[in-house]
Amino acid sequence: MGSSFSIINLTQLREDLKRWKVREVSEALQLSPEKVDILRPLLHDKDNIVVENTLFIIEKLIKRKALKEDEVDELLDDIITLTRSSNEKIALRGMKCLRTILEDVNLSDDSYNKIIATLTNVITTKKGILREYAAEELGIIGAKITTLIKKVINFLVSLVRESKDREVKEAALTALTEIASRSKDKNVIEGIAKEIRDVLKREQDSEVRKKALSSLEIILTKKKDEISSETLSDIQSEVPEVLPTKNHEISIQDIEKLFALEKHEIVAEIAKENEDVQNAIIDMLSSEDYLKRADALWVIYRILRFIPSEKLGNIFSKLKTLVKDKNPWIHNSAIKTLAELYLLFPEVRRDILTFLDSLLKSEEEEEVKIGLEIIRELLAYTNDVEIFKATLLITLRRLKENKIRLVILRFYASTAEYFTKIERELIEATIKELDQIYKMSSKEERRIILSLMDLLATILERAGK
Incomplete structure (x- = not known):
């Protein structure tokens, strides 16, 4: 380790990461020639917040060209390991970091093969958003690295043809669509279009057929000019054209037409790459027409991870x-999108937590209820005990307020598993507050209180043993 390392205080850096001071850390690291020696131990830190924010810092450094390709390569194994974390926030941040690497860094074939092995494992063994990330990232590799494209496509085609798992098939179709949408090789585009067309001919599962149809619509929208007239004729017998060729300038009217045709996935694909469409969709979130708000929200939820940081506010x-x-x-979709925003973007978490704090402390019953609904969704996404503890501390003080007591008690009942993960002192404080409000509570409230007190007593008894 060089003497220049002394200009950075690693202990201070770690504390800054725990306090979400990512901008300050990023700026400090840009000046250091010993980035790998600083970043590696932080990626193995015992504090999940430090690890997650370190991955975020690596993304920022890559985007700013402040991390050299050989430095990224040195950190790659550590990042790949984190994509397998049991903590979903860290696994997702690791996957997001891999995506940044794939888009902005040129690696060796050996490194790409490591990533391919990781992504194929995720596609076949994981579910939900992790699988979506893996599918899209395999698509990036397939389109970017010509020496590996055949290997990637063959693997994905085998999944589409042979897998018994619907979600695996759909993920493979997503990856093939991503390759075709990004590729400049006409043979690759045509081959994938034919393969997906064959899915429609042989597949019995209606959901997989629907996904294949959507994939072909996306490929036609983006790459129609790269497909032979014979293949195009065959495809269009199943897939009517919904937009003119790829060089057509997309207008708001086109977007509204696609929404009217219920082609939301095509809008989402266009919005991922077209900033004007993206901005128009964001503006639609404020529309007075609830159908436009709903359409826009559907798209934003699905492209959130592709949206630049400057638009998140x-x-x-x-x-x-x-x-x-x-x-x-x-209402429900906005809550899910807000939870996703919290999960994917550390830079907005403080603002979201401040918003939640204001809802929980509101005098309006409906706002307290909404705040607790959002927190319940965050817990489903993150399993973050600290969020539960902070919520508990705020709401315990409000249990004597008649108009919001039932809302709070129902929240406790729906998140009861988290009481098994908190300190004894907090459990005892909860029991004390529940005991004090019992006599002033309604019949339904008393039923929940008794159930909670029985649970908490059992937790304390087991902890004592």
Whole structure:
């Protein structure tokens, strides 16, 4: 380790990462010639927040060209290991970091093969958003690295043809669509289009057929000019054209037409790459027309991870309104999107937590209820005990307020598993507060209180043993 390392205090750096001071850490690291020696121990830190924010810092350094390709290569094994973390936030941040590497760094074939092995394992063994990330990232590799494209495509085609798992098939179709959408090789584009067309001919599962149809619509929208007339004719017998060729300038009217045709996935694909469409969709979140708000929210939820950081503040401000929407679908979807925003972007977490604090301390019953709904969703995404503890401390003080007591008690009941993960002192404080409000509570509230007190007593008894 060189003497220049002394200009950075590793202990201070770690504390800054724990306090979310990612901008300060990023700026300090840009000046250091010993980035790998500093970053590696932070990636293995016992504190999950430090690890997650270190991955975020690595993304930032790569984007700014402040981390050399050989430095990224040195850290690659550590990052790959974190994509397998049992902590979903860290696994997702690791996958997001891999995506940045794939898009902005040129690696050796050996390194790409390591990543391919990791991503194929995720596609076949994981579920949900991790699988989506892996599918898209395999697509990036397939389109970017010509020496590996055949290997990747053959693997994905085998999954589509042979897997018994619907979600695995759909993930493989996502990856093939990503390759075709990014590739400049006409043979690759045509071959994938034919393969997906064959899925429609042989597949019995209606959901897989629907995914294949959507994939072909996306490929036609982006790469129609790269497909032979014979193949195009065969495809269009199943897939009517929904937009002109790829060089057509997309207008707001086109977007509204696609929404009317229920082609939301095509809008999402276009919005991932087209900044004007992306901005238009974000603006639609504030529309007075609830159908437009709903359409826009559907797209934003699915492209959130592709949206640049500078637009997150605008989206967050709109979500703060949408979580209070009277339309149940918009209300629930906005809560899910807000939870996703929290999970994917450390830079907005403080703002989200401040918003939640204001909801939990509100005098309005409905706002307290919304705050607790959001927190319940965050817990489902993150299993973050600290969020539960902070919520518990705020709400215990409000149990004597008649109009919000039932809302709080129902939250406790729905998240009861978290009481097994907190300190004895907090459990005892909870029991004390529940005991004090029992006599002033309604019949339903008393039923929940008794159930909770029985659970908490059992937890303390087992802890004592």
